[in-house]
Amino acid sequence: MNIIRLSCLALLMVVFAMACKPNTSDVMVETIDTAYIRQLPNMADTIIPMMPDTGTRLLGVVRGETIVLGNGQKSMQLWYDVQGxxxxxxxxxxxxxxDSVAFYPNGQRIFKLNFNDKGKADGSAKYFYSDGRVREDGRFVNGIKTGVWRSFDEAGMLKETHEYTSLGEKLK
Incomplete structure (x- = not known):
């Protein structure tokens, strides 16, 4: 009987500890399967080499390629640094x-953004530290920060929260 009481008490303590969890960056970015990405050229209908523009060269890009899949239904642009x-x-x-994803040298995502049919950021957005912890998260609507955005420190603790209007104006 005492074992049952102790087990129930331990379970209640665990549930209480989880309910009292502080605001932290609890979302860890998944590691991107770069082995799968590297196999995309083998699955391609067509591969088109590309040269980087000024903006992508600033990211350290030296070459790129467009991988066309599914008879042109889908294409992936892959941009590589000098080490490949x-x-x-x-x-x-x-x-x-x-969709657009940038990577740290260790393969973790720098950001994850979705886009609407006009090519503007739209939907949930996340920016990450190099260890995969969320640095900032929020939502874009047609390229404009909207709603609540949260910033986290490198330990994953909430630093600040800001709210934006539908026009992208920060509320006090």
């Missing part, structure tokens, strides 16, 4: 930008 590591990946469906 993937620095940036974008995905298009039917020619429209739908």
């Amino acid at each position: 590591q993937i620095v940036l990946m974008t995905e298009r469906q039917l020619g429209k930008l739908v």
Whole structure:
């Protein structure tokens, strides 16, 4: 009987500790399967080499390629640094930008953004530290920060919260 009481007490303590959890960056970014990404050229209908523009060169990009899949239904642009590591990946469906991901040298994501059919950030957005912890998260609507945005320190603790209007104006 005492064992049952102790077990129930221990379970209640665990539940209480979880309920009292502080605001932390509890979302860890998943590691990107770069082995899968590196196999994309083998699955491609067409591969088109690309040269970086000024903006992508600033990220350390030295070359790129467009991987066309599914008879042109989908394409992936992969941008590589001098060591051959993937620095940036974008995905298009039917020619429209739908996703963009940039990578730290260790393979973790720098950011994760979704895009609308006009090519503007739209939907949930996350920016990460190099260990995968969330640095900032919030939502874009048609390229404008909207709603509540949270910033976290490197330990994952909430630093600050800001709220934005639908026009992108920060509320006090």
